[in-house]
Amino acid sequence: MTDLPVLEATGLGKRYRRKWALRDCSLALPKGRVAALVGPNGAGKTTLLHLAVGLLSPSEGTVRSTGATAFLAQDKPLYRGFTVAETLKFGRLLNPTWDDAYAHDRVAALGLPLDAKAGTLSGGQQAQVALTLGLAKRPDLLVLDEPLANLDPLARHEVMRGLMEAVAETGLTVLLSSHVMSDLRDTCDWLVVLNGGRVQVSGDIDELIAGHRLLTGPAEDADALARRVEVVDRSGSRRQVSLLARTGPIPLGPQWTERPVDLEELVLAYLRRPDAASLPRPTLATA
C-alpha cells in the first residue's frame, strides 16, 4: 500500500490576535483514507480545516496537500434561491475539473428534482446537493466541516454512504469533522483528535483500537499496573478502577479483567485527559 500523505502538516499553528487556536499540529493523512477530525467545541477543528484548504494562512509551521482539494464549509452553503439544476450549472462554470455527467447522475440516483429550489429541500437533501458539488469537482482530497450537523440519523447514514461510495469508486481521500461519533465508527478508518488547539491522536483507527485496552481491577493494584502501561484515563471507585491504557493484550493478575475498547471510549478517554497524547503513531504493546 502506498502511504504517501495527501495532506501533511508540520508544526502548524494559527493565532487569532494573541490567542492560539491551533498549536504545534503535525499530522500526515495517507491517500484513500476517510479521516474523522473530532474534538470539543472550540478545539480548533474549523481552523485546521481552513488551513488545510488554504482559506487561512498559518501563523507558524506548514501545511501542504497534493493534488486538487475541494472544501464543503459548515452549514451546507447553497444558494437557497437556486434550483438544483442551477446549482450544478454554477458548479460547472466555476470548476474546470467539473464532472457534469457524474453530478447529474448522482442527483438523479438520489431522486432530487432538478427544478426544486435548494431552499425548499430537506436538510438531508441539501447535504446531498452540497456533497455532489464537492464530489463533482473530482478532487483528490475532500474536506468537509461538520457535514452531518443537524441531520437526522437516516440522512446522516445516507450522506456517509454517499461518501463511502465515492471513496470506493475514485480512491478519494476525505477529512471530515464531526461531533457524532456513532456515525464515524463504520465509515472512517483514520482518526485525528484535537483538543485545546493541539493534536492528541492521529492514526489508523484499527491500529489505535488494537493499541488500547480497558483494564479493570482492584484500586489498590492500580498504581503498580500504571507503572507497566501508559494509562490514558482512569475511572472508578475507591475499590475498583478501570484504566484505559495504551497497550496490547498483557498478562494480568487474577483479579483483573481486560477487554478491547471501542472508538467512542478511546476518543472520550483522550478528551478527558488533554495532556495525554498518542503521537505520531500509537505505540503497540508498550507493556
Ligand SMILES: Nc1ncnc2c1ncn2[C@@H]1O[C@H](COP(=O)(O)OP(=O)(O)OP(=O)(O)O)[C@@H](O)[C@H]1O
Ligand atoms: N476568526 C476568529 N477570530 C478570533 N478567534 C477565533 C476565530 N475563529 C476561531 N476563533 C477561536 O479559535 C478557537 C478554535 O475555533 P474553531 O472554530 O477552529 O474550533 P472548532 O473545533 O471548529 O469548534 P466547533 O466545534 O465549535 O465548531 C476558538 O477558541 C475560537 O473562539
